[in-house]
Amino acid sequence: MDKSSSQRLPPLKRNWWLKHRFFKLYMLREATVLPLVFFTLCLLAGMVALLQGAESWQGWIAFMGSPIVLVLNLLALAASLFHAATFFVLFPRVMPLRIAGHSLPDKAIVAGQWAGVVAVALLFFWLFGRA
Amino acid sequence: MNTQQISTKQISVKRYLPDNSAESYWQQYELPVDDSTSLLDALNHIKEQLDSTLSYRWSCRMAICGSCGVMVNGIPKLGCKTFLRDYEGEIRIEPLSHFPVQRDLVVDMEIFLEHLAAVKPYLIDDNPVKPYDPQAPETYKQSPEQLARYKQFANCINCGLCYSACPQFGLNPEFLGPAALTLAHRYNLDSRDNGKKERMAELNRHEGVWSCTFVGFCSKVCPKHVDPAAAVNQGKVEAAKHTLIALFKG
Amino acid sequence: MEKLAMNKPSMGKNSTQHKQAFDEPLWWGLFSAGGVCFAVFLPAVILFIAVLLPLGLLPAEALSYERASSLLFSVPGFLFVGAVVCLPLFHAAHRLRHGMFDISVGNDSINKKLMYGGAALLSIVALGLVVAGFLG
Numbered sequence: 001m002d003k004s005s006s007q008r009l010p011p012l013k014r015n016w017w018l019k020h021r022f023f024k025l026y027m028l029r030e031a032t033v034l035p036l037v038f039f040t041l042c043l044l045a046g047m048v049a050l051l052q053g054a055e056s057w058q059g060w061i062a063f064m065g066s067p068i069v070l071v072l073n074l075l076a077l078a079a080s081l082f083h084a085a086t087f088f089v090l091f092p093r094v095m096p097l098r099i100a101g102h103s104l105p106d107k108a109i110v111a112g113q114w115a116g117v118v119a120v121a122l123l124f125f126w127l128f129g130r131a
Numbered sequence: 132m133n134t135q136q137i138s139t140k141q142i143s144v145k146r147y148l149p150d151n152s153a154e155s156y157w158q159q160y161e162l163p164v165d166d167s168t169s170l171l172d173a174l175n176h177i178k179e180q181l182d183s184t185l186s187y188r189w190s191c192r193m194a195i196c197g198s199c200g201v202m203v204n205g206i207p208k209l210g211c212k213t214f215l216r217d218y219e220g221e222i223r224i225e226p227l228s229h230f231p232v233q234r235d236l237v238v239d240m241e242i243f244l245e246h247l248a249a250v251k252p253y254l255i256d257d258n259p260v261k262p263y264d265p266q267a268p269e270t271y272k273q274s275p276e277q278l279a280r281y282k283q284f285a286n287c288i289n290c291g292l293c294y295s296a297c298p299q300f301g302l303n304p305e306f307l308g309p310a311a312l313t314l315a316h317r318y319n320l321d322s323r324d325n326g327k328k329e330r331m332a333e334l335n336r337h338e339g340v341w342s343c344t345f346v347g348f349c350s351k352v353c354p355k356h357v358d359p360a361a362a363v364n365q366g367k368v369e370a371a372k373h374t375l376i377a378l379f380k381g
Numbered sequence: 382m383e384k385l386a387m388n389k390p391s392m393g394k395n396s397t398q399h400k401q402a403f404d405e406p407l408w409w410g411l412f413s414a415g416g417v418c419f420a421v422f423l424p425a426v427i428l429f430i431a432v433l434l435p436l437g438l439l440p441a442e443a444l445s446y447e448r449a450s451s452l453l454f455s456v457p458g459f460l461f462v463g464a465v466v467c468l469p470l471f472h473a474a475h476r477l478r479h480g481m482f483d484i485s486v487g488n489d490s491i492n493k494k495l496m497y498g499g500a501a502l503l504s505i506v507a508l509g510l511v512v513a514g515f516l517g
Binding site for chain 3: 014027032037040050051053054057062065074077080081083113120130
């Protein structure tokens with residue numbers, strides 16, 4: 001069979017995703033990685049500062065407190081939660097879990113993942129929250 | 132609710148008559164509707180009463196033949212399963228997106244059929260346990276549990292709505308697309324089938340499962356609730372396993 | 382029948398049409414693992430390190446220079462960087478690569494090398510910093 005026998009349309013224009021709410025939400029989901037990359041670069045800078053000594057470590061904390069950096073990282077926090085909300089519901093669809101022949105309800109898998117988020121937050125509170 | 136209540140509604144249809152003009156244009160029709168009027172009923176009314184030049188595909192009127200797919204206000208829908216009572220105000224009808232238009236609402240689905248054929252969507256069993264004996268034919272046995280593994284993905288009616296919903300297919304028509312990849316997964320999951328290896332060669336290509344970015348709109352528009360996005364992404368897990376095994380076997 | 386092909390694939394493309402994508406499972410695996418880390422670990426990490434710490438809402442010793450160093454430059458610190466920096470970087474690289482294809486920016490085979498290459502480079506730097514602090 002000649003694969004190229006059928007007619008092809010030219011590819012979509014780059015603004016295709018602006019035409020529907022569903023596609024805008026998709027693009028928002030994909031864009032959550034932008035503030036993530038910003039936070040990761042901040043973290044890398046912090047690791048360099050920590051290696052350099054106590055003074056640059058304090059300097060890095062001050063840098064993290066500057067308004068623009070703080071706002072961008074708050075955006076990263078919101079992005080991580082939005083990413084979590086969109087990512088957790090995909091998991092049971094990509095890897096349906098079966099126990100003894102019965103598939104686990106999607107809601108249980110999603111709830112389990114949110115429990116993981118809370119558990120990590122509690123671990124951080126235990127590590128850093130107490131004097 | 133009184134289904135006999137008759138009112139009139141206006142719908143706009145994107146016309147394309149290549150014999151007359153290379154340009155498409157919008158045409159308005161005003162027609163009587165009640166609560167039971169489907170979009171397909173409306174198109175039939177136009178064809179029979181108002182304008183016999185309108186072209187569109189249809190057959191079964193009950194969401195099983197998959198012929199009457201069109202865009203309704205930019206969203207792919209089956210005409211027979213769409214009711215005008217659910218639309219306030221403007222109703223814009225266009226041919227399915229991402230397919231070349233032949234005439235009015237009729238699109239050329241050849242490329243979808245090519246992608247479908249490429250994944251061999253039928254039972255393949257080259258090494259049956261027993262050779263086929265026409266005197267004593269044996270049926271394949273399948274337990275309800277084995278059926279349950281693929282049943283949801285077997286409900287596809289090849290209507291092509293998922294292709295119109297998929298931006299990755301719109302961006303690259305070589306992408307095998309939601310329905311073909313779902314049918315491939317459906318046969319891969321079937322206990323009677325032995326063709327997984329052949330299909331994997333198609334799935335594990337850049338234009339196979341790996342062009343999907345889980346936009347998920349295909350599953351939203353599917354009139355049979357097949358969830359093609361889930362099938363395609365389960366196909367990624369299978370393709371990854373297949374690659375790992377190939378790597379170790381050399 | 383004559384058909385008008387507006388965007389016929391070239392003959393060269395036809396010959397590569399059955400090329401197996403041996404690398405894609407790796408990128409997708411790293412993307413998925415990174416996605417889990419981004420969703421499960423990052424909310425707490427960002428909240429504590431990038432919000433509460435600079436606002437002075439953590440106890441003074443919680444992330445003092447000494448405590449932060451001993452926590453990071455250790456085996457658990459190495460694993461922390463893997464889960465909070467490296468895997469999410471590959472997750473981001475994958476989404477950026479596909480996002481660029483979505484909005485028709487650049488060429489996918491080049492974007493692919495740039496994105497995954499960048500993620501790999503930054504990952505090596507991050508893990509190298511932990512090892513340097515551990516040894517130093």
